[in-house]
Structures are given as C-alpha cells and as structure tokens.
Amino acid sequence: MEIKRLRVGGILLPSNVLMAPLAGYTCYPFRMLAYELGAGLCFTEMSSANALKYADKATRRLLFTTSREPVRAVQLLGGDPAVMTQMACSGLLKDFDIIDINMGCPVPNVFKSGEGSALMTDLKRAAAIIRGCKKSGKPVTVKCRTGIQKEHMFAAEFVRMCEDAGADMVTVHGRSRSMMYDGACCYEEIAQAKAAVSIPVIANGGIFSANDAEEMMERTGADGVMIARYALENPFVFSELTQKNRKKTTLQILLEQMELTASCYDETFTIGYMQKLVSYGMKKRRGTKKYKEPMYQCGSLEELREIIIQIFSDDM
Ligand SMILES: Cc1cc2nc3c(=O)[nH]c(=O)nc-3n(C[C@H](O)[C@H](O)[C@H](O)COP(=O)(O)O)c2cc1C
Structure with missing residues (x-):
C-alpha cells in the first residue's frame, strides 16, 4: 500500500498505518512499540468519561503517557455531551494532542448506557459530543462502525454528520454492531463513507496480513488503515508496511x-x-x-x- 503522511487537524502523522485502540493492550509501552515499528498514530484504550469524572484510579492509569510518545491520542467513551465536553476540556487530558471518541463499542452494557455504538442511533447527541470535545481546541477524531444491523448500514450518512460537527478524521470499522468482531469486512460501506466526506477516512476491520491492508486500501479508497488484533500477534506488520525498523526480533x-x-x-x-x-x-x-x-x-x-x-x- 502507498505509505503517506496524514494530516489530522493541525497534526501531521508519520504514516497512514494506524494502531487501533484495544482495551487491555494499548497501554503506553505497546503504543511506543507500534510507533517504533512505523505506526502513524496509536490510541489509549477507551477511557470512560464518567469514570474519569469520578476520579477512578484505574481509569486514570489508562492515561499514562510521557513526552517521548510521538503523538498522544486518547480515546474517550461516553454518551453525555456535557460530561464528554467537561472531560475533553479538563486538565486530565492536558498531555494529549488528539481526542478520539468511541462510537463503535458493541458491548451490551455500553450500548444500553447510550455509549459507544449506541451513539450511531442518535446522530444529534453524537454531533453534540463532537462539538463539545472540539471546545478543547484539539483535533477530534471518531471511531464508528458501518451501522447497527447488518441489513441497514449507514456509514456514509454517519461520517457526514461527523464532518459537519467538526470531526478531523473518522475511522470506520467495516462491521455493524450486530456483527461484533466476526464476519467479512464490508468494504463497500467504507468506500461510500470515504466518498462522502473530505476529512481523512481510515479503514479498519479484518486486516490479518500486509496483503489484507493492501486489499483494504484498494477496495475502499481510504486514506489509511487501522490494524487491531493482528498487531498483537505480529507487531512487525507495521514494519512490513512502512519499511521502518525491520531488524528487531x-x-x-x-x-x-x-x-x-x-x-x-x-x-x-x-x-x-x-x-x-x-x-x-x-x-x-x-x-x-x-x-x-x-x-x-x-x-x-x-x-x-x-x-x-x-x-x-x-x-x-
Ligand atoms: C480485545 C479488544 C479490545 C478492544 N478495545 C477497543 C477500544 O478500547 N476502543 C475501540 O474503539 N475499539 C476497541 N476494539 C475494537 C478494535 O479497535 C477494532 O475496531 C476491531 O478489533 C476490528 O479490527 P481487527 O479486525 O483488525 O481486529 C477492541 C477489540 C478487541 C478485540
């Protein structure tokens, strides 16, 4: 795939191969490894805005970073525009350069609380959250799915809303909420999302080799790819794609x-x-x-x- 630098708001990313946020894995050390091997952007795992508000110690630990991290992106999970705005603008996130909003988590408890992928069912609330997070003055990105049910996908409409509300980049996981983490990636839906907006669109889902990344780019026309589970199995996928730091074992x-x-x-x-x-x-x-x-x-x-x-x- 063509490796290029990517602009997100005012920030220039070193490559268009992104490491996905992964709860339980994308702590600071893993992100540093992914950057070293060529990833253009890495995210913290999702951090609940509510838990941060109530000073939950474990959640605050998820925010650990240092000035050595090349680009610092935090992912926030939450469904209340006021709480999300408050947390995005709070000193707790002062070290972060980019705020990503989780609009894709399919887990039942999260969905029932009106968070994660539930925001795809309420475009007005999702837009209010993006606008609120933008008050931080930082670039804001969104990670979403192709829809809720497999039979009714609406990624293009959703990313258009994200762009209108001020998002600087969107990642589309090419599966509906009902598909969870299995099933073939819906390339066509990502391609439609890419064609619908002028902000960068990143394609995610089902990349389990460097060839899959190539295919994802070809079939969606996306600006970049995001890799999740396969990067845990083989972090060298970033080196394979970007030719950076190939020598380590x-x-x-x-x-x-x-x-x-x-x-x-x-x-x-x-x-x-x-x-x-x-x-x-x-x-x-x-x-x-x-x-x-x-x-x-x-x-x-x-x-x-x-x-x-x-x-x-x-x-x-
Ligand atoms: C264990 C695990 C944890 C995840 N945690 C998050 C998360 O914190 N935030 C998020 O947006 N997505 C999360 N995801 C979804 C991934 O970022 C990604 O969208 C999904 O795994 C599809 O990509 P893949 O097919 O390359 O694995 C998680 C997925 C897994 C398997």
Missing part, C-alpha cells in the same frame, strides 16, 4: 516491552500484560503450546523473562 521486542512496562507500572500489571502479549505472540508458533500453562503461572518478572527466552529463543 520478537524476543528482543518482548524483553524490551517487559522492561519498559515494569518501569511505568507495578509488577502485577506488568506480569498480566506481558502474559497476554506473549500469548498472542505464541499463536502461530509451532511447539510452543507446552509453555502456555507455565507462562501463565509465572509469579515474578524473573520467571517470566526466563520462559519468554525459552519460547522465543529460536529468534536470536
């Missing part, structure tokens, strides 16, 4: 991830996060099944380090 990046995570968070968090990441990394590796149980039983970083070396030693 899986073992090297996992050990570096562990070190960086331990320097930013406590040991319990670091062990839990690394176990999930290693598990993704093992997915397509033959003969590694036997390590899975002992890896999950590791109680210290030293033990985990040893087992990571065993699993990925053929990488040295």
